[in-house]
Amino acid sequence: MSSRITALTDPVHGPNSRRLAWLASDADSVPLGTAFLRLFNSPGQEHLTELNLAVHPAERRRHVGSQLLDTAVAAARADARRCVIAQADAGSPGDHFLPAHGFRKVLTLRFSRLPLADVDTTALARIIERAHPGYRLTSWNKTVPDHLAETFAASRRAMDDMPMDDTDYGTVTWDVDRVRAAAKAVEQRGDHLHTVAAVDTSDGSIAGFTELVVPGDGRGDGQHYGTGVLPEHRGHGLGRWMKAESIRHAHQHHPDLGGLLTDTADSNTHMRQINDSLGYTPTHTTHQYQLDL
Numbered sequence: 001m002s003s004r005i006t007a008l009t010d011p012v013h014g015p016n017s018r019r020l021a022w023l024a025s026d027a028d029s030v031p032l033g034t035a036f037l038r039l040f041n042s043p044g045q046e047h048l049t050e051l052n053l054a055v056h057p058a059e060r061r062r063h064v065g066s067q068l069l070d071t072a073v074a075a076a077r078a079d080a081r082r083c084v085i086a087q088a089d090a091g092s093p094g095d096h097f098l099p100a101h102g103f104r105k106v107l108t109l110r111f112s113r114l115p116l117a118d119v120d121t122t123a124l125a126r127i128i129e130r131a132h133p134g135y136r137l138t139s140w141n142k143t144v145p146d147h148l149a150e151t152f153a154a155s156r157r158a159m160d161d162m163p164m165d166d167t168d169y170g171t172v173t174w175d176v177d178r179v180r181a182a183a184k185a186v187e188q189r190g191d192h193l194h195t196v197a198a199v200d201t202s203d204g205s206i207a208g209f210t211e212l213v214v215p216g217d218g219r220g221d222g223q224h225y226g227t228g229v230l231p232e233h234r235g236h237g238l239g240r241w242m243k244a245e246s247i248r249h250a251h252q253h254h255p256d257l258g259g260l261l262t263d264t265a266d267s268n269t270h271m272r273q274i275n276d277s278l279g280y281t282p283t284h285t286t287h288q289y290q291l292d293l
Contacts, residue, residue, distance in 0.1 A: 110272065
């Protein structure tokens with residue numbers, strides 16, 4: 001069966017990427033599937049694209065996915081891209097489709113959830129109140145305050161050596177403008193961004209941070225966006241300390257929130273241990289695949 005592939009106009013363009021979109025339909029114009037290809041344009045990531053492909057379950061094994069994939073890959077090649085990455089739940093149809101079409105598995109991600117109703121607030125308080133000599137916690141909502149903007153942008157390099165296994169993800173360079181743009185994007189879609197940071201009391205610089213995004217209505221689940229500690233400040237328990245304070249904030253300020261979600265590379269044993277110690281329980285696993293062009 002041959003599908004008609006139609007390029008769509010996609011309005012979802014950000015400061016660091018643009019997105020192409022296609023619709024697959026049959027002879028009667030009935031939609032069969034879609035493909036979205038994000039092309040990153042930040043310095044250090046101009047080689048990278050990210051694919052999100054979906055086919056209606058009733059239309060699978062009829063080459064709809066293959067046609068959409070061929071179209072997206074051709075667009076990536078035409079834009080001189082080096083690789084396409086895609087993600088699929090372990091054991092899902094996509095988990096079989098991608099390797100069958102030349103993708104190789106490069107990363108395994110473990111997803112976990114902390115039900116806020118089950119949080120032991122007494123144990124959490126003990127973690128937060130434990131002294132961390134040479135450091136203090138600070139936090140803010142939305143965009144970083146001006147007096148911390150430069151050091152917060154500098155602290156983002158804490159994520160540079162985050163385990164990504166074999167993924168050719170490139171490098172991300174953060175400056176104050178990018179930090180503010182990321183926070184603005186969360187605000188514009190109506191969600192709440194809360195950041196907890198550990199500050200080096202010797203010079204007032206940020207040693208690490210953790211970010212949490214809560215849905216605008218305060219319901220459902222919040223999502224941890226990233227937790228990082230600069231290499232020179234590791235080994236002091238800052239990651240667990242900051243994340244515990246983030247949990248406490250969510251528990252106190254968002255009473256209707258169901259839980260907190262996080263995802264961690266399976267190879268990132270340190271962060272997995274932090275999550276386990278704070279009560280997060282695994283929910284599912286996904287595999288990230290890469291097609292080298």
